[in-house]
Amino acid sequence: MTKEAGNNEEKIKLITTDDGSHSLYVPNLNETYHSFHGAVQESRHVFIEMGLAHQKSRGLKNIKIFEVGLGTGLNALLTAEFAEKHQIPVHFTSIEAFPVDFELIKQLNYTSYLDLPKAKSWFEKIHTSQWNEDIVISPFFTLNKIQTKLEDYVAQGSTFDIIYFDAFAPNKQAELWDITILSDISNSMKHGGIFVTYCAKGQLKRDLQSLHLNVETLPGPPGKKEMVRASK
Numbered sequence: 215m216t217k218e219a220g221n222n223e224e225k226i227k228l229i230t231t232d233d234g235s236h237s238l239y240v241p242n243l244n245e246t247y248h249s250f251h252g253a254v255q256e257s258r259h260v261f262i263e264m265g266l267a268h269q270k271s272r273g274l275k276n277i278k279i280f281e282v283g284l285g286t287g288l289n290a291l292l293t294a295e296f297a298e299k300h301q302i303p304v305h306f307t308s309i310e311a312f313p314v315d316f317e318l319i320k321q322l323n324y325t326s327y328l329d330l331p332k333a334k335s336w337f338e339k340i341h342t343s344q345w346n347e348d349i350v351i352s353p354f355f356t357l358n359k360i361q362t363k364l365e366d367y368v369a370q371g372s373t374f375d376i377i378y379f380d381a382f383a384p385n386k387q388a389e390l391w392d393i394t395i396l397s398d399i400s401n402s403m404k405h406g407g408i409f410v411t412y413c414a415k416g417q418l419k420r421d422l423q424s425l426h427l428n429v430e431t432l433p434g435p436p437g438k439k440e441m442v443r444a445s446k
């Protein structure tokens with residue numbers, strides 16, 4: 215993605231996806247932040263159910279997550295909801311090169327999808343909190359936002375239980391799906407850690423396999439046939 219495409223915020227538009235939840239559209243890339251079949255539906259399925267709930271079912275108690283692309287903060291918010299509901303401490307590191315303008319964030323309707331009165335204040339805190347430090351958003355959810363490009367970020371080895379790989383699609387932003395990036399990501403995963411993404415491209419699966427990850431092709435969210443989960 216060019217710098218222009220990433221931070222030219224006046225051009226990013228609010229859209230409504232098929233499940234009624236909002237997303238953002240980037241005209242320069244002709245790309246949306248989420249599936250147009252349903253943003254909340256996609257996030258819940260790919261990242262929460264196939265990622266977080268899967269690791270919880272394996273008995274993990276303290277879960278460390280790394281997200282590629284904080285974007286609207288939807289994945290962060292739904293993760294905070296899960297952590298609260300199941301009383302599981304989650305530490306969430308999210309990298310974002312081009313933060314979304316807060317005026318646009320305020321228009322997003324995500325908190326109405328959560329049955330939690332605190333969701334609104336959490337969502338605001340997710341976006342207004344300091345970068346590059348641990349911020350307690352709720353008793354079970356701590357956020358560390360990193361404002362830099364993924365290409366420039368050096369993650370520590372064997373740190374994360376889950377990777378939410380939520381970059382724009384490979385045909386829009388190929389550099390973020392490069393094997394060198396995937397290799398660094400794989401190194402940052404703990405043994406038993408998982409990588410989840412909405413993308414199910416053959417090249418991605420071959421690359422993840424070449425990094426000795428165990429690749430599963432799982433049913434995708436409504437409107438999308440498949441997704442990928444890779445385990446270390």
Ligand SMILES: C[S@@+](CC[C@H](N)C(=O)[O-])C[C@H]1O[C@@H](n2cnc3c(N)ncnc32)[C@H](O)[C@@H]1O
Nearest residue numbers: 283284285286287288289311312363364380382
């Ligand atoms: C598909 S959207 C992420 C959606 C997000 N997870 C959400 O819930 O709204 C991709 C995100 O990656 C960010 N991004 C683009 N290039 C990046 C880069 N080189 N490094 C880190 N983040 C980048 C974009 O600004 C955008 O927020």
